[in-house]
Amino acid sequence: MREKNPIETLIDLMARLPGLGPRSARRAVLHLIRKRGALLAPLAEAMAQVAATARECLNCGNVSTGDVCPICADEARANGILCVVEDVADLWAMERAQVFRGRYHVLGGTLSALDGIGPDELRIPRLKDRLAAERVTEVILALNATIDGQTTAHYIADQLEGRVALSSLAQGVPIGGELDYLDDGTITAALNARKRF
Amino acid sequence: MREKNPIETLIDLMARLPGLGPRSARRAVLHLIRKRGALLAPLAEAMAQVAATARECLNCGNVSTGDVCPICADEARANGILCVVEDVADLWAMERAQVFRGRYHVLGGTLSALDGIGPDELRIPRLKDRLAAERVTEVILALNATIDGQTTAHYIADQLEGRVALSSLAQGVPIGGELDYLDDGTITAALNARKRF
Ligand SMILES: [Zn+2]
Ligand SMILES: [Zn+2]
Numbered sequence: 001m002r003e004k005n006p007i008e009t010l011i012d013l014m015a016r017l018p019g020l021g022p023r024s025a026r027r028a029v030l031h032l033i034r035k036r037g038a039l040l041a042p043l044a045e046a047m048a049q050v051a052a053t054a055r056e057c058l059n060c061g062n063v064s065t066g067d068v069c070p071i072c073a074d075e076a077r078a079n080g081i082l083c084v085v086e087d088v089a090d091l092w093a094m095e096r097a098q099v100f101r102g103r104y105h106v107l108g109g110t111l112s113a114l115d116g117i118g119p120d121e122l123r124i125p126r127l128k129d130r131l132a133a134e135r136v137t138e139v140i141l142a143l144n145a146t147i148d149g150q151t152t153a154h155y156i157a158d159q160l161e162g163r164v165a166l167s168s169l170a171q172g173v174p175i176g177g178e179l180d181y182l183d184d185g186t187i188t189a190a191l192n193a194r195k196r197f
Numbered sequence: 198m199r200e201k202n203p204i205e206t207l208i209d210l211m212a213r214l215p216g217l218g219p220r221s222a223r224r225a226v227l228h229l230i231r232k233r234g235a236l237l238a239p240l241a242e243a244m245a246q247v248a249a250t251a252r253e254c255l256n257c258g259n260v261s262t263g264d265v266c267p268i269c270a271d272e273a274r275a276n277g278i279l280c281v282v283e284d285v286a287d288l289w290a291m292e293r294a295q296v297f298r299g300r301y302h303v304l305g306g307t308l309s310a311l312d313g314i315g316p317d318e319l320r321i322p323r324l325k326d327r328l329a330a331e332r333v334t335e336v337i338l339a340l341n342a343t344i345d346g347q348t349t350a351h352y353i354a355d356q357l358e359g360r361v362a363l364s365s366l367a368q369g370v371p372i373g374g375e376l377d378y379l380d381d382g383t384i385t386a387a388l389n390a391r392k393r394f
Binding site for chain 2: 005006007009010014016017018020024026027028031032033036039040041042043044045046047048049050051053054063065070087088089180
C-alpha cells in the first residue's frame with residue numbers, strides 16, 4: 001500500500017475531533033489549505049505551543065500552561081470561597097458569566113459505580129487538603145443537575161460537613177441540564193441565589 | 198487588557214473552522230489537551246507539514262504537496278478522459294467511488310454573474326490548453342446539479358464543441374433514495390431518462 005500523504009494524514013486526525021466526522025474533516029482541511037497563511041499556519045503554531053505547555057493545574061485541576069493556573073496564581077481570588085465543578089468546560093462556563101470571584105476545584109468527573117469511579121479517581125482528596133491550606137470558608141458545589149452530579153455533590157457534602165459552609169447553585173439550573181449549555185444570565189442567577197447545602 | 202494565553206488563542210482559531218462554533222471549539226480544545234500526546238502533537242505536526250507543502254496542482258487545480266498532484270503524475274491515468282469538477286471536495290468524492298480512472302480538472306467554482314466570476318476567474322483557459330497537451334478525447338462535465346453548475350457546464354460545452362466528446366453525469370434517483378424525499382426536478386429528470394426494465 002502506498003504511504004499516506006500529509007493531507008490525508010491531516011484529514012484522518014481532524015476526523016478524530018469531537019463533533020467532526022470524515023466529511024466535515026475534509027471540508028475543514030480544504031478550508032485550512034485555502035487559508036494556509038491566515039489560519040493553517042497560526043493553528044499549527046498554536047497547537048504546537050499548547051501541546052508543549054498545556055498541563056493540569058497542580059492545585060485545582062484547571063488546564064494551564066504553567067504548574068499553577070492563572071486563577072490559582074491570582075491572590076485577589078483567594079477569598080475563601082471554592083467552587084467545585086465536574087470538568088474544565090464547566091469552569092470556563094462559570095468564568096464566562098464573570099460573576100464568581102473565588103477559586104475553583106475541578107473534580108475531573110463524577111462518582112460512578114457503573115464506571116468504577118470512586119473518590120480517589122476524582123480530585124476529592126486534594127479538595128480536602130485545600131480547605132486548610134487556603135483558609136476556605138465556603139464550598140459551592142456547582143455540579144451538573146444530573147443523577148451522577150448530584151450523587152457526587154451529596155458525597156462531598158458528607159465529607160466536608162461541619163468543616164466549611166456548603167452551598168449549591170440555586171434551582172434555575174434545569175433538571176438534567178449541564179452548566180456548559182447554559183447562558184451566562186442563568187448561571188449568574190443560579191449563583192446569586194445559591195442556597196445552603 | 199491582559200494577553201491571551203495559548204489555550205485561548207487555540208480556541209479562537211479553532212472556532213474559525215467551518216462547522217465549529219465557539220462552544221464546539223472549546224470542547225475540541227479540551228479534548229486535544231486531554232489527548233495531547235496521541236492527538237494534539239501529531240495534529241500540530243500534520244498542520245505544519247501541510248502548511249509548508251500544500252499548493253494547487255499546476256495542471257489540474259487539485260490540492261497537492263508537490264507542483265503536480267499524484268493523479269496528474271500517474272501515467273496510467275492518462276487515458277484521454279478528463280473529468281471537470283467544481284472543487285477539490287468533488288474530486289475527492291469521485292475518487293472515493295473508485296470508478297473513474299482518468300484525470301480531473303478542478304474549475305475552482307462556477308460562473309456567477311452575481312459574484313462577478315467569469316471564465317478567467319475559473320480554470321477554464323487551462324482546460325483548453327490540456328485538450329491538446331494530453332490528447333483528450335472525452336470531457337465529462339461532473340458539475341453540481343445547481344443552476345450555477347449547469348450554467349457553467351453549458352458554457353464549457355459551448356467552448357469545447359467539436360473538439361472532444363462531451364458527456365455529463367446521469368441524473369436520476371440516487372441509490373437507496375426514496376421518491377418522497379426527492380425534489381421535483383430530480384423526479385422529472387429520472388422520469389425523462391427512464392430506461393427499459
Ligand atoms: Zn488552578
Ligand atoms: Zn493534478
